[in-house]
Structure formats: C-alpha cells, structure tokens
Amino acid sequence: MAKKIVVVGGGFAGLHLIRRLEGILRPGEVELTLLDRNNYHLFTPLLYQVATGELPPHAVAYPLRLPIAHAHQRFVQTEVEGVDVERRAILTADGDFAYDHLVLVPGSVTNDFGIAGVASHALPVKTLQDGLVVRKRILETVENASREPDVERRKALLSFVIIGAGPVGVELATSMRDLMDHSLRRMYPELDLVRDPKITLVDAADRVLTAMDERLARIAMKRLAEQRVTVVLKALVSEIGEGVVRTKDGAQFRGGTIVWAGGVKTHPLVSGLTGVTLAKDKRLVVDRTFRAGGRDDLLSFGDAAFFEHEGKPLPQLAQVAVLQAPAVAKNLARLVRGQVLEPYEYHRKGDLIALGRTHAGAELARAGDVVLGGLPAWTVWRVNYLMQLLGVRNRATLLLEWLLSYFFTRMVADTP
Numbered sequence: 001m002a003k004k005i006v007v008v009g010g011g012f013a014g015l016h017l018i019r020r021l022e023g024i025l026r027p028g029e030v031e032l033t034l035l036d037r038n039n040y041h042l043f044t045p046l047l048y049q050v051a052t053g054e055l056p057p058h059a060v061a062y063p064l065r066l067p068i069a070h071a072h073q074r075f076v077q078t079e080v081e082g083v084d085v086e087r088r089a090i091l092t093a094d095g096d097f098a099y100d101h102l103v104l105v106p107g108s109v110t111n112d113f114g115i116a117g118v119a120s121h122a123l124p125v126k127t128l129q130d131g132l133v134v135r136k137r138i139l140e141t142v143e144n145a146s147r148e149p150d151v152e153r154r155k156a157l158l159s160f161v162i163i164g165a166g167p168v169g170v171e172l173a174t175s176m177r178d179l180m181d182h183s184l185r186r187m188y189p190e191l192d193l194v195r196d197p198k199i200t201l202v203d204a205a206d207r208v209l210t211a212m213d214e215r216l217a218r219i220a221m222k223r224l225a226e227q228r229v230t231v232v233l234k235a236l237v238s239e240i241g242e243g244v245v246r247t248k249d250g251a252q253f254r255g256g257t258i259v260w261a262g263g264v265k266t267h268p269l270v271s272g273l274t275g276v277t278l279a280k281d282k283r284l285v286v287d288r289t290f291r292a293g294g295r296d297d298l299l300s301f302g303d304a305a306f307f308e309h310e311g312k313p314l315p316q317l318a319q320v321a322v323l324q325a326p327a328v329a330k331n332l333a334r335l336v337r338g339q340v341l342e343p344y345e346y347h348r349k350g351d352l353i354a355l356g357r358t359h360a361g362a363e364l365a366r367a368g369d370v371v372l373g374g375l376p377a378w379t380v381w382r383v384n385y386l387m388q389l390l391g392v393r394n395r396a397t398l399l400l401e402w403l404l405s406y407f408f409t410r411m412v413a414d415t416p
C-alpha cells in the first residue's frame with residue numbers, strides 16, 4: 001500500500017519539497033497531502049513592496065494548487081490545530097489526517113518578546129494581510145495629513161517608527177521613503193512630503209542587519225542616511241503605547257504609525273509538541289537527515305527546525321529552506337523505499353538587502369565572498385528574485401509591476 005505523507009505548511013520549505021518530490025517519486029508510490037491555511041505561497045522577501053505599494057498582492061502569492069495538481073497530489077486548505085506524534089495524526093478544523101511520514105514545516109510566528117503594547121499598538125509584517133494593512137495605514141495617513149491644517153499635528157501624523165533594524169525593517173524604511181519621494185509627493189501638492197515625513201528605525205543591537213555581513217551593514221547605514229532615515233541603535237524597546245515607543249533607558253519615540261519588525265519565534269504547532277526534543281528556542285531538533293529524534297515518521301526543516309551547523313542553528317531564512325528542500329525530498333523518498341538516508345551539508349549563498357530605488361547590498365559567499373553595493377547589487381537583487389519566483393505568470397507580473405512602479409507610480413489608491 002502507498003505510504004501516506006502529510007506536509008504541514010506550503011511555505012518555502014513545503015512548496016520546494018513538493019516540487020522536488022515530483023521529480024523523484026514514481027506515480028502512485030505515495031499518497032501525499034499538503035495542508036495549509038492559505039491556498040497560496042507567500043513570497044515574504046517581497047512583502048515589504050506590497051506594504052509600500054510597489055507591488056500588488058497577487059505578485060507575491062503563488063497558488064499552491066498549481067504544483068500540487070502538477071504532481072498529482074492532494075491539497076487541503078485547512079487550519080492545522082495540533083499534531084499527535086504518538087497517534088501519527090494531524091488535527092485540523094476539518095478532521096484528522098493520518099500519516100506514515102510527517103513533514104512539519106509551518107514556519108515561524110511574529111515574536112513580540114512579551115513587550116506590552118506590541119499587539120495592540122504596532123503593525124506586524126509577516127503575512128500578506130499584514131502587508132496590506134501597512135499599505136492602507138500609510139495611504140490613510142497621507143490622506144489625513146492632507147486635511148490637517150496644523151503643521152505640528154501634520155508632522156506627528158507623518159512620523160513612522162519601525163522597530164527592528166533587520167532586513168525587513170531596513171527594506172521597509174528605505175522603500176517607504178521612496179514611496180513618499182517618488183510617488184506620493186507628486187500627488188499631494190498640499191503636503192511637503194520631502195521634509196515632513198520622519199522615518200525612525202529603532203533596534204536594541206549595536207548595528208543594523210546583525211545577522212548579515214558587517215560590510216552589508218555599512219552599505220545599509222550609508223543608504224539609510226541618504227534616505228533620511230533616523231537610525232537609533234542600542235535602544236531596547238520596553239513598551240509601546242498609543243503612538244509612542246518607550247525604551248528601557250527612558251527614551252521615547254513618537255510615531256503616528258508604529259511597525260513591528262522585531263523578529264520571529266517558534267510556531268506553536270512545534271513549540272507545543274510533546275515526546276520529541278525541542279531546542280532552547282523551542283524549535284524541533286533534527287539530525288543531519290532532517291529526522292526529529294531519529295524517528296522515520298517525523299521530519300522538519302525551514303524555520304521550524306533546529307538544524308545545527310558549525311555549532312549554531314541555521315538561520316530562519318527562505319534561502320535555508322530552499323537549499324534544504326532537495327535533500328529532504330531525496331531522504332523522504334529513501335525512507336519510503338527503505339533505503340539508507342544521507343546527511344545534508346549546508347553551504348550558504350550569501351545575503352541580499354534591498355535599499356530602495358537602484359540601491360542594494362549583495363554579499364556573494366560563493367563568488368569569493370565579494371560584497372557589492374549600489375546599482376550592481378541592485379541588479380543582482382532584482383535578477384535573483386525574478387529567478388526565484390515560481391511560474392511564468394508570476395515572473396511576468398513581477399517584472400511588469402516593477403517597471404510600472406519605477407517609471408510611473410506605485411499602487412497609491414487605497415483599494416482592497
């Protein structure tokens with residue numbers, strides 16, 4: 001009888017696994033079911049462009065039914081509520097799904113570090129809906145400011161505080177400034193959108209982009225200054241109130257809009273597992289073949305897994321999940337066929353950071369660890385994401401929307 005494989009999560013890990021398995025598995029060899037609460041895959045690296053009107057939402061969402069139909073497997077859109085590893089069952093709103101092999105890849109969730117007011121007063125940037133909410137807020141804010149006669153109140157409305165100077169915060173800040181400078185300025189002659197908007201980037205660390213090469217952080221700092229983004233470092237946020245961010249050392253930052261880009265934590269489906277080994281940060285500890293606790297019935301990778309490499313866990317990056325997917329697919333097929341598994345060796349590719357119109361930073365680890373800035377890095381950045389996006393339709397949409405946003409204007413009407 002065909003083995004039952006259930007994949008929980010159609011993110012970078014789940015989607016790339018399905019695509020790889022298609023080329024490996026023989027017809028009818030397994031019964032595979034992919035479960036996800038959404039019927040699309042979200043391309044998170046470009047989410048900030050949805051938040052700043054550079055891209056429409058459909059440009060970063062890839063229909064999960066496409067690769068599943070192609071692979072002749074099954075997709076069920078459902079909310080996964082729990083995993084019973086002893087009974088080998090996935091508990092969902094639509095009933096239980098039994099499995100022989102589970103690939104648990106639900107990603108991660110926004111981490112508020114227990115800071116009061118994050119959920120109620122700051123906007124997260126994790127889901128497609130989050131991106132649309134941020135865009136709506138920016139556009140509403142500019143409309144409200146255009147009706148506000150008082151200069152100080154107008155400036156207060158147009159102040160944006162972004163917490164977290166990792167890639168999401170840096171890319172959002174630089175793109176937000178481009179939105180003001182290149183699209184909104186032309187449409188709101190009654191506002192001074194060059195001088196009045198204030199964008200502040202706050203982080204507890206002593207530099208921006210702590211997970212990336214220091215040379216990229218230097219390029220980013222230079223560009224942030226050019227983009228008139230105020231960067232406040234070593235500022236540990238202790239509380240967020242209505243329009244105000246307070247730090248542990250007593251500083252306050254006022255923001256008509258506050259965005260939380262403070263990081264992620266382990267998904268509750270993983271941190272709530274029992275009978276398996278979890279790391280200190282509650283990620284599922286897997287061995288170099290991606291098995292949890294040496295079990296053949298439970299595999300994980302991507303953000304959910306704690307995969308140790310050179311004494312540290314691999315970072316929670318799309319790049320990591322995509323690089324791991326082919327090795328997981330091969331090992332899953334080996335498990336189904338009763339063959340010996342092969343350990344995975346990680347080789348990072350480097351990092352990319354977008355820094356607004358025609359600027360980026362690129363660290364190419366596999367090309368002599370070269371670091372590029374400016375237009376060359378921007379070209380690498382754009383080509384890389386065009387190639388990474390799946391499907392001709394999505395690539396064509398991305399290219400067209402980028403050209404339209406660059407040469408004309410961004411999506412600046414507050415549409416649903």
Ligand SMILES: Cc1cc2nc3c(=O)[nH]c(=O)nc-3n(C[C@H](O)[C@H](O)[C@H](O)COP(=O)(O)OP(=O)(O)OC[C@H]3O[C@@H](n4cnc5c(N)ncnc54)[C@H](O)[C@@H]3O)c2cc1C
Nearest residue numbers: 009011012013037044045080106107302303316317318319
């Ligand atoms: C705004 C943003 C920007 C980023 N930019 C970059 C970048 O530039 N480069 C980079 O390398 N990484 C980036 N990352 C990190 C990257 O998105 C993650 O590392 C990557 O998505 C991990 O892949 P994954 O498959 O483990 O999880 P995900 O891609 O998050 O996929 C998890 C899937 O599980 C589904 N799911 C979760 N819970 C449930 C449930 N209970 N029931 C049903 N389905 C569920 C979700 O809908 C989702 O489809 C970014 C992250 C964010 C938030």
